[in-house]
Amino acid sequence: MARITAGVTTSHIPAVGAAIDQYKTQAPYWAPVFKGYEFSRAWMAANPPDVVFLVYNDHATAFSLDLIPTFAIGCADHFAPADEGWGPRPVPPVEGHADLAWHIAQSVIQSDFDLTIVNRMDVDHGLTVPLSLMFGQPSAWPCRVIPFAVNVVQYPPPSGNRCYQLGKAIRRAVESFDEDLNVQIWGTGGMSHQLQGPRAGLINAAFDQRFMDRLIEEPEALAQMPLVDYMREAGSEGIELVMWLIMRGALTPQVKTLHRFYHVPASNTAVGHLILENAT
Amino acid sequence: MALEKPYADIPGTTIFDASQSRKGYHLNMFCMSLMKAPNRERFKANERAYLDEWPMSEAQKQAVLARNYNDMIELGGNIYFLAKIFSTDGQSFQYAAALMTGMSQEEYARMMLEGGRSPEGNRRTGEKPEEKIEEKK
Numbered sequence: 001m002a003r004i005t006a007g008v009t010t011s012h013i014p015a016v017g018a019a020i021d022q023y024k025t026q027a028p029y030w031a032p033v034f035k036g037y038e039f040s041r042a043w044m045a046a047n048p049p050d051v052v053f054l055v056y057n058d059h060a061t062a063f064s065l066d067l068i069p070t071f072a073i074g075c076a077d078h079f080a081p082a083d084e085g086w087g088p089r090p091v092p093p094v095e096g097h098a099d100l101a102w103h104i105a106q107s108v109i110q111s112d113f114d115l116t117i118v119n120r121m122d123v124d125h126g127l128t129v130p131l132s133l134m135f136g137q138p139s140a141w142p143c144r145v146i147p148f149a150v151n152v153v154q155y156p157p158p159s160g161n162r163c164y165q166l167g168k169a170i171r172r173a174v175e176s177f178d179e180d181l182n183v184q185i186w187g188t189g190g191m192s193h194q195l196q197g198p199r200a201g202l203i204n205a206a207f208d209q210r211f212m213d214r215l216i217e218e219p220e221a222l223a224q225m226p227l228v229d230y231m232r233e234a235g236s237e238g239i240e241l242v243m244w245l246i247m248r249g250a251l252t253p254q255v256k257t258l259h260r261f262y263h264v265p266a267s268n269t270a271v272g273h274l275i276l277e278n279a280t
Numbered sequence: 281m282a283l284e285k286p287y288a289d290i291p292g293t294t295i296f297d298a299s300q301s302r303k304g305y306h307l308n309m310f311c312m313s314l315m316k317a318p319n320r321e322r323f324k325a326n327e328r329a330y331l332d333e334w335p336m337s338e339a340q341k342q343a344v345l346a347r348n349y350n351d352m353i354e355l356g357g358n359i360y361f362l363a364k365i366f367s368t369d370g371q372s373f374q375y376a377a378a379l380m381t382g383m384s385q386e387e388y389a390r391m392m393l394e395g396g397r398s399p400e401g402n403r404r405t406g407e408k409p410e411e412k413i414e415e416k417k
Contacts, residue, residue, distance in 0.1 A: 203396025
């Protein structure tokens with residue numbers, strides 16, 4: 001039987017991807033960011049998943065304003081790194097897991113979450129930067145990846161509670177898949193940042209730290225936080241943090257924190273990163 | 281009944297909601313077209329002519345030509361779409377963010393290194409007037 005063994009959250013800042021691609025990770029500006037992922041890469045090498053269910057958001061790449069799915073699950077065998085305007089990132093193609101993805105789609109839709117099924121989609125930095133942070137620069141990604149795109153560009157994104165409950169449905173779906181697979185769920189984006197308007201550059205470290213505390217300890221209550229609080233406290237783009245609740249919903253109520261990292265800044269953004277394991 | 285906008289009092293911030301999205305559809309789809317290299321070349325060769333292929337308002341076209349990102353946002357632009365314009369110009373997100381705040385890129389980068397813009401005084405319009413961020417036009 002397939003099972004979810006761990007959850008990872010991480011920011012997915014494009015400049016972090018550029019730093020990796022241009023071999024600048026040891027530059028003085030970037031070294032402290034990447035130091036926070038040293039544990040993670042060693043841990044990942046020791047605990048390799050078969051499949052990563054990767055929750056991220058598309059940034060006007062695969063989805064324009066023509067189609068805006070709230071939740072989209074990638075059911076294809078392959079996903080190409082997208083050309084976001086300056087050529088695709090020099091990273092390996094992403095290999096999907098169509099059997100598991102279709103199984104999850106069917107199971108989750110029958111649990112009343114109306115997913116959009118995607119058979120062709122290029123994946124942008126939202127998906128590939130977390131892979132680079134956790135796996136470095138291999139010639140092929142060491143596992144299959146199911147891309148799961150959440151709309152956080154067009155207001156309103158799904159509520160925190162909707163995301164949290166969806167995470168639970170995803171867990172049930174994974175656990176009803178017959179093949180013996182080690183599945184990790186990653187929630188990406190955040191933490192506090194605002195990229196637009198005169199308030200750009202907003203960072204709220206106290207909010208971010210509290211968000212991580214509550215995500216670990218009291219996710220049910222955290223899931224009730226209204227969307228406007230994310231935007232007011234963590235910046236208009238800080239709303240991406242709702243995606244972390246999908247990850248959390250897919251884990252057990254109690255979790256063990258294996259790793260926690262926080263750093264300001266990476267470009268315009270606060271970097272947050274957690275590795276959580278189901279408490280057994 | 282009008283749609284509720286509980287975020288309307290966040291200063292210096294435009295939430296890309298239904299009204300903004302309707303207003304900005306063509307502006308944002310123009311931006312999206314810059315994902316393709318041949319379109320970027322045509323745009324760079326003659327910006328005005330390229331913009332005239334899109335059913336955008338004159339104000340939207342002028343904001344694009346002037347690279348006035350705050351105006352583009354007010355006119356319905358979304359930052360992830362507008363990013364295609366400054367990427368075409370070879371500029372970074374930090375460059376664009378600095379521009380929108382009215383700071384130099386150096387000042388802005390320093391503010392970020394020092395922990396970013398504080399939420400104190402920046403949560404609600406008028407909550408702490410002496411620290412209110414200036415609307416730069």
